[in-house]
Amino acid sequence: MEKIDAVAALAALAQDNRLDVFRLLVQAGPDGMAAGAVAEALDLAPNTLTFHFDRLRMAGLATVRREGRSMIYAARFETMNALVGFLTENCCGGTSCTPAPACKPARKRSRVPA
Amino acid sequence: MEKIDAVAALAALAQDNRLDVFRLLVQAGPDGMAAGAVAEALDLAPNTLTFHFDRLRMAGLATVRREGRSMIYAARFETMNALVGFLTENCCGGTSCTPAPACKPARKRSRVPA
DNA sequence: TCCATATTTCAACGATTATTGAAATAAAGG
DNA sequence: CCTTTATTTCAATAATCGTTGAAATATGGA
Numbered sequence: 001m002e003k004i005d006a007v008a009a010l011a012a013l014a015q016d017n018r019l020d021v022f023r024l025l026v027q028a029g030p031d032g033m034a035a036g037a038v039a040e041a042l043d044l045a046p047n048t049l050t051f052h053f054d055r056l057r058m059a060g061l062a063t064v065r066r067e068g069r070s071m072i073y074a075a076r077f078e079t080m081n082a083l084v085g086f087l088t089e090n091c092c093g094g095t096s097c098t099p100a101p102a103c104k105p106a107r108k109r110s111r112v113p114a
Numbered sequence: 115m116e117k118i119d120a121v122a123a124l125a126a127l128a129q130d131n132r133l134d135v136f137r138l139l140v141q142a143g144p145d146g147m148a149a150g151a152v153a154e155a156l157d158l159a160p161n162t163l164t165f166h167f168d169r170l171r172m173a174g175l176a177t178v179r180r181e182g183r184s185m186i187y188a189a190r191f192e193t194m195n196a197l198v199g200f201l202t203e204n205c206c207g208g209t210s211c212t213p214a215p216a217c218k219p220a221r222k223r224s225r226v227p228a
Numbered sequence: 229t230c231c232a233t234a235t236t237t238c239a240a241c242g243a244t245t246a247t248t249g250a251a252a253t254a255a256a257g258g
Numbered sequence: 259c260c261t262t263t264a265t266t267t268c269a270a271t272a273a274t275c276g277t278t279g280a281a282a283t284a285t286g287g288a
Contacts, residue, residue, distance in 0.1 A: 007130055013201075014124035015276080019117065023204050036234060048277055050236055069234045069285045080201070087127075087198050090137050129246080150264060162247060164266055183255050183264045230288085237282065244275070252267065258260085 001082040005060065006090075009083045012059035017044060018052045022061060025075035032065070032074030115196040119174065120204075123197045126173035131158060132166045139176060139189035146188030148181075 001009075013019050020042050025033060039049050053073055056062035060079040065072050115123075127133050134156050139147060153163050167187055170176035174193040179186050 003130075003133065007128055007133055010124050010128035010133075014121055014128045016117075016121055017276085019121055019124075026204065034234085035236095039235095045278070046235060047237080047279085051276070066284090071235060084198060084201050087194070087201070090140065131246085148264085149266095153265095159248070160265060161249085161267080165246070180254090183262095185265060232285105232287085234285080235283080238280090239278105240280105241278080242276095245273075246271100247273100248269100248271080250268085252265105254263100254265080256261100256263080258262100 001086045003086075005079075006083060006086045008059040009061060009079060012055050012061050015052075015055075017042065017048070018055060021049070021052050022056060022075060025056075025062060025073055026077075026080075028074070030074060030077075032063075032072040034067070034070040034072055036070060038073065115193075115200040117200075119193075120197060120200045122173040123175060123193060126169050126175055129166075129169075131156065131162075132169060135163070135166050136170060136175060136189060139170075139187055140191075140194075142188070144188060144191075146177075146179075146186040148184040148186055150184060152187065 013022060021038060021044075024038055024041060035046065035049060035053065038044070039046050042049075044052075053062060053064070056073075057064065061076055063074050063076055065074075127136060135152060135158075138152055138155060149160065149163060149167065152158070153160050156163075158166075167176060167178070170187075171178065175190055177188050177190055179188075
């Protein structure tokens, strides 16, 4: 990941509500979550939310798709992964200090018995 | 690390010049680097630099000490480590996805033979 | 078609940001 | 004490940010 992309991703996450939004999307997993559901969960005005979604999207941290009347937003784990990799590399002075961790979707859609 | 601290650290790193400053401090290691040396290395005005140092310090990402006429700034690896830990945990939906990586001073003068 | 739902667009607004220039402060050396 | 060096403080500025309210757009259903 390039520095410019890292700065963009950092800026996207460096805001209270937006970090909450992203965390919620991460928890929602790869299937994503409708904008309205996020709005309700975090008690945010829908237009405010659109603003934040845009930021996340510009930073490559989220994707959208339409599904009926709803817009479904999903986290882009690949970017998050690259960001953590960038930080890990750059917090250790050029020489690697640890292999980058893997950021994967929350959990498989498997339903746990019991 | 609390969310509020993570947001502060993210915001501190989410700026071109400031990210450069922090990277330089990381490379400088635990002994740190004089403000003037950073100013020269990155070609930044000294007052601008003071502003950025303050941000890093407020976010817990740097420390200062006076040494003669110079102010020596050093990266706080502990905070950076905690931030990467926070991101790693929170990019994986609450359940851990990988153990947090370790962020250590650039090079340790280790007694590595060979 | 008309209506309700879901979301976006747009124009404001105050708040914060990064940068600058000028002046102040702190320490070291003559 | 005076001067130089190193850095900070302060006030001003343009730019960007996050939020709001009102209006627009898109979709699905009666």
